[in-house]
Amino acid sequence: MMILNCDVGEGCLSDESVISFIGQANIACGVHAGDADVMANTVRIAKANAVQIGAHPSYNDRENFGRLPMTLTSEQIKQLIIEQVSSLQHIAKQQSVEVQYVKPHGALYNQMMQSEQVFSAIIDGLLHCHGSLALMILAHPNLQRYQEIAKKNGIVLILEAFADRAYDDAGYLLKRSEKGALLATPQAVQKQVKQLIENSTITTINGHVLPLQVDSICVHGDNPIAVAQIEQLAKLIK
Incomplete structure (x- = not known):
């Protein structure tokens, strides 16, 4: 059975809504968005609703919401992950809950899917x-090498698709700079989700x-069209 997830703690929406x-709640770790107080409140809401908690780490680029590619060494990426995930884990532990998975944000996520080196560093x-x-990555027709690396290291992969993003012919998300990258109507979002579930x-x-x-x-938390129908999408998945 599929699960619905959303990026939260980013200040783009009312997390309680x-x-x-x-x-699954992908909680920003205070770098591209949020701070310790926002993280703690988002953990509290997720706990109250029995929702899985995931860390949503990013490149250190709040000005651009973590959406611009960066060139870091493997060691720098490793430390970036450790610091941000550990920060959320500390906050979650104070509320007697655990962080269960990690989903990189923005440009880090996209570069992870394009570079085996970035993936391995994460x-x-x-x-x-x-x-x-566990590590949440983009579902893709060709993931054999990534699956081999994850299995070798004992890491479970969670494969995700997007309700509100268009895909290119190679199976990756269409770049946000390109026309049509965000699905523009509720009908388009629901059609894509139905296709994923049924086919x-x-x-x-x-x-x-x-x-x-x-x-x-x-469902992206900064896409009002998708968020507005999140209740309907949840019903489709159930």
Whole structure:
């Protein structure tokens, strides 16, 4: 069964208005958005709704909301992951809950999917964090190498697709700078989610149909069109 997830703690929406409808909350770790108080409040809301808590670490680029690519060494990426995930883990522990998975944010997420080196550095970071953490990555027709690396390191992968983002013909998210990157209507969002649930496929921007194995579907917290219908999307998944 698929789960609905959403990026929260980013100041883009009222977290209380969406968390009750999702199964996984990707909580910003105070770098691209949020701070310790926001993180603590978001953890509290997620706990009250029995929602899984995930860390949503980013490049250190609050000015651009973590959406611009950066060139870091593997060690720098590893430390970035350790510091941000550990920060959320500390806050969660104070409320007697655990962080269960990690979903990189923005440009870090996209570069992870394009670079085995970045992916491996993130895996290394997880291995140096407390506890057993899963890693949420983009569902894609060709993930064999990533799956091999994760398995070798004992990391469980959570494969996600997006309710409100368009895909290119290679199976990656269409760049936000390109026309049509965000689905523009409620009908388009619901159609994409139904297709994922019923057929385990996605239709690209040019009309190609790609098979996808999906565990979780993301609704972006900064897309009002998608957030406004999150209750309906939750019903589709159930």
